[in-house]
Amino acid sequence: MKASKRIFVWIIISLILQCSVYLFLDKFYYAEEGNIKINKDTTTDDQQKKVTPNVVFGNNVKNISLSDDLNYTAYLSNGHVIVVDTNTGKVRGNLNYSSGIQCLSYKWVPSTDRIMIVEKISPSQIRFYSYDAENQVKSEVDDTLNKRINSVPAGQTANMQISDLTGLLYIKVGYNSIRDNIYRIDRNETLTRSVTGRNIGAIALASDDDQLAYEDLGSGTIRTNYKLKTYIAISGVSRPSIIGTDSNDNFYIGNGREQSSVVYYGKLTENTSAWKKIQLGSMVNNDSIVVKENGNVYIVDREKSTVTDVKSNKSYNYQGNFCEINDEYIVYTNGGKLMIKQMK
Template identity: 35%
Template sequence: MKKFKKVGVWILISIFLQAGVLFYLDRFYFVTESNVDIKKVEEPAKQVIANKDIEINIPEAAKNINISSDGKYVAYFSDETLYVVNTITGDKKQVEFDSDKKFSYYMWLPDVNNILIAEKKSTSKQSTITFSNYDAEKNKKKDIANDNSGKPTLINLSDKQSDVDDLEMSRLTGVIYIKISNKNIKNGRSSFYEMNRMAQISSLKVNSNSVGNINTFPHQARLAYEDLTYHKVYTTGINKAITIKGVTNTCLVGTDDEDKLYIGAVENNKIKKVYYGLVKDSMDTWRSIELKNVVDKKDIFVSSNGDIYVNDNLKGTITNIMSNKEITYKGKLIQMYENGAISLSDGKLYKISFNSKE
């Protein structure tokens, strides 16, 4: 019995000692780091919400104007330079390139304020595309020089005039799709490549000589694309076009977070109806929505949650056709993105929120 009492006493002493050590570490040893983190996170967040009226000027000659997924940064290309502007503070950064490389194309990566940049390097013998990543928060650019096996991460172009025409990323698989426009190939047939998380690049076959818009699926390493010659929509992994009963011409509208594909029924180069559903499901299970007015495919946008937004340039409005909510904007619409849109008026950038209560 005495032995059990002694063991119990030593156990209690051990518990108190451990609790004391943990208390000391929590209250004294880690105290500086914890305090600094709390101050740095909370204070800027309040400033970001309050500072809404900062003026962002965009040059008239600016090209490739695109906003990050959260709307915090906007990037554009002007005077052979890629600029990145913080839309909250107005702070503008210039992305530097090596002297032997030129800007080709870029895309904002989903869910992070990073840019994937395609850069073109030309010599007397060969032109190549290489890639880099720019972190807008840290203002740091890093080359993606090699894959995980040490092989150079690059694409050899067929000629010096060829260039990157589009970049799309499957958000959860991390696969990036690269569309290259070829100038010396008959009918201007595009080449396609995919780059995985390990920076390995491989060629990708498509069932079209003339590809228009492309989109990815968040949960699948699969590309959706439209054939401009026969006005059909395809996805990789399926040899046949996606056909809708009673619809002759179709175009690609978008995808959502549930991997649903959105296809437009086209008449006289305008979309009159949108069909949507899972590629693996029978077309009988797909749903459709009739548009009040026919629209150009550049004026329709699908959000990640499946809302469909339609732009009316003449009225200066964007309408969520699922809820009939209408939002007005100033000037010329530049881009619709996940949480809103951006427009330009007299060289000034305006941000429009899709979640506005007004």
């Protein structure tokens, strides 16, 4: 019994000592560590996009556009596309333009620092390139259509649309006043011809699917490559126009060829009778209506230097020449300098 009592006493003492040690560690040794506040990462998208533009443009500059993260600025000058660092204004690499080469069009690939370029290299030939602004690498796009590199006949104009999620790229090449071809470049940068038509107007591409819509100016209709809906027909609209698309695969269609007072939107998988509509309040030039990936619709008034959010009816002022809306930023120039203003 005495041995059992001694064992019991030692167990009690051991427990008391352990509790005392734990109490000491909790109250004193780990006190400062226990009081440390764990904060969430405060590096938001807005903070990441806070850049200080330091880009000055010369004469004859057009088509100014920024990458999604605002880090790089591209523009056309004397028929060549130039890419610069937005913060420093320094040119990013040499895009290797020899005499006679003309850039017909370029477009930033969403959520990347890469642009796609259409170059007219001779009176009879164009080529397609991609350029990585971060790594300063320019590469050609493979032409499987003719089993050799970039043997597409030269056109006079080019217009590109890129899918945000699939990486698909469609390029409308205009050859004359009535003949146009639409080419398709997939994520692997493989080129094929998609549409051969006459008098094609604006084109639009869904974000999450290989769905293309384009204006057939001859018939006044909007055609698609979607098997279940080869036309976009909206009741009461005789001369529809393509305004844009959003990240939910909605197509936005205006109710007039040059100007619209109503914009209808919905998916090609839906009946257009179920599409929603946005009242603009008055007739607005179609090229002044901007649809962003998040579904926000803006009206740009270049004379009054305002951008109006149609849904909230809130207007934002800027001073200078409008370039584009990048996410929720107005990009414009003032006195030849690049300016960026957040809409908030």
